[in-house]
Amino acid sequence: MSGFGRIATGAVGVGMVAAGGLALHAGTAARRFERMVPQDGTIVEVEGARLHVVERGQGPALLLIHGLGGQLRNFSRILEPLAARHRVVLVDRPGSGYSVSDALVQPSLADQARSLAGLIDALRLDRPVVVGHSLGGALALMLAIQHPERVGGLALLSPFTRPVEAVPPAFALLALRSPLLRSLLAWTAVVPLAQWDPERTASLVFGPEPVPGDFAVAGGGALGLRPANFQATSADLAGANAAASDMVRRYAELAMPVDILFxxxxxxxDPERHGAETAAQIWGARLTRVDGGHMIPYTQPETVAAWIEAAAARRRDGARRP
Known part of the structure; x- marks a missing residue:
């Protein structure tokens, strides 16, 4: 073997050892994150998925859906205030947190909506007000469009409602269309990059508000760094624009109360594009703006809980298109 061949073979060997070491580190880190943020609720089997669900309280039902890369603890600060008057159901979206899809690939938003419709049936929720944050807002809209008979109203928090031309900088690492590249990155680079600059992404997502010091545990943020969660999040991001393009054409069909908070x-x-433009397409939709950033369910729990209460009261008052 030539000198160049020996060098090349050695380089490949070193690369394989390094990749194996990074994968081992990712697996160890994933188990540590699960100890930090253990499963809080029960698993409910529905069509296409096994969903991790937490329930609290009694009264009119609220179904809360978290956003991209999130987990049901994203709503931990508003859970108890809402549960004082409502039956509150928090759910990890398929592929996120402790919810697992039955499919080999991450389900589309339409497939996730089908699973949530099954959850509404399994838990015998009586046309709940569906609260969706960020990409969870898109999923709430998809659920209402595809299964309107199961939804009593929508309360959308900083929702993703329309296609975007560019991925926000906070999610640049996720912008991969190749499943192979997603897997490679998830098992090698994600954890080291997060440990190298742990505040960067969080500050972009929470800004201009400060990053709460307890979000990794109390807010469930640590789980998003597990390899499987990263891959699911990247796939969700890749499919978001196509789903939004389909939904935009059907917003005028919605006949239930729709409230949007940004x-x-x-x-x-952008609150104007994803809030005002969308509200203008939906009969009777109401947009409210408050000072704050993207993560208002966690940074402004009192304001958000009171706003959801008002949206739920609007549904009880029977505000529907004639």
Missing amino acids: GAQDAIL
């Missing part, structure tokens, strides 16, 4: 300084989604 942080006026949201650095992830």
